[in-house]
Amino acid sequence: MSTTLLRLEPHDGAARDVTIDRAIVAGWTGRDQATVDHHVAELAELGIAPPSETPLYYRVAAAMATGATVIEVVGDGTSGEVEPVLIDDGDHLWLGLGSDHTDRELEAHSIALSKQICHKPIARAVWSYDEVRDHLDALELRAWIRSAPEEDWVLYQEGTLADIRPLPELITGSPAAKGAGRLEPGAAMMCGTVPALGGVRPARFFRMELRDPVLGRSIEHAYETLTLPIIA
Incomplete structure (x- = not known):
């Protein structure tokens, strides 16, 4: 089993290192089921098999979770998706980006x-889940892309957590659910995204934000994608 060490920086507390040993990506989490069904049909036309159920929880290697600002990929057909992230360190449940x-x-x-x-x-900054649980739907997600450092950022995604299934519902359905609205210690779960403006497309640079208009604060993170050569 792989693990990774994430450095978390709570909004109003001391930084802490959390060992992640279980990473999950919740997919097909749109709150409007008709929209989800339409997207499934679109993908089917492209030859992409539909999910067996929605939402669907994908397991990824824990070592793939990273706080780095540069990631390496194979090929030029990859792209980011801004998502809320839940991380449980055994003492607290955190909401991040x-x-x-x-x-x-x-x-x-x-x-x-x-x-x-x-x-x-994954951004280092996190908020206590308890501090935002009563206004989760008001939280705003945004992402921007650009292909070169000298270019202007282009708005790529924009929405709120009201576009995603309620986080308590995703926690309950998660294979890492512990009960009482918590995840197992060491679990990190991405909770779904909002539509891409102008369609999904790759970009070298990706910047994202989770904004809380109620408490007047934001979490931001940006990273660069480097494409590995097929042959060294």
Whole structure:
């Protein structure tokens, strides 16, 4: 079993190192089932097999969770997805921000493999889940992309957690659920994304934000994707 060490920086507490030994990506988590069904039909036309159920929980190697600002990929057909992330360290349940970076070319062969092959960048900053649980739907997700450092950022995704199934529901359905609205200690779970504006497309640079308009604060993270040569 792989593990990874994430450095978490709570909004109002001391930084802590958390060993992640179970990483999960919750997919097909749109709250509007009609929209989810439509997306499933679109993918089927592209030859991508539909999920066996929705939502669906994909297991990825814990070592793929990373706080790095640079990740390496194979091929130029990968792209990020801004997502809320839940991390349970055994003492607290934290809400953070991450990107379910995915290999879009491999996705046509296997959605699970397309997720498992890419690192999952996660912001260090986190909030106590208890501090936001009464206004989760108000939290805002945004992402921007650009292909070169000199280019302007382009808004790529925008929505709120109201577009995603309620996080308590995703926690209960998770294979890492512990009960009482918690995950198993050492578990990290990405909880779904919002639509891409203008369609899904790759970009070298990805920037994301989770904003809390009620408490007036934000979590931000950015990373660069480097494509490995096929032959050294």
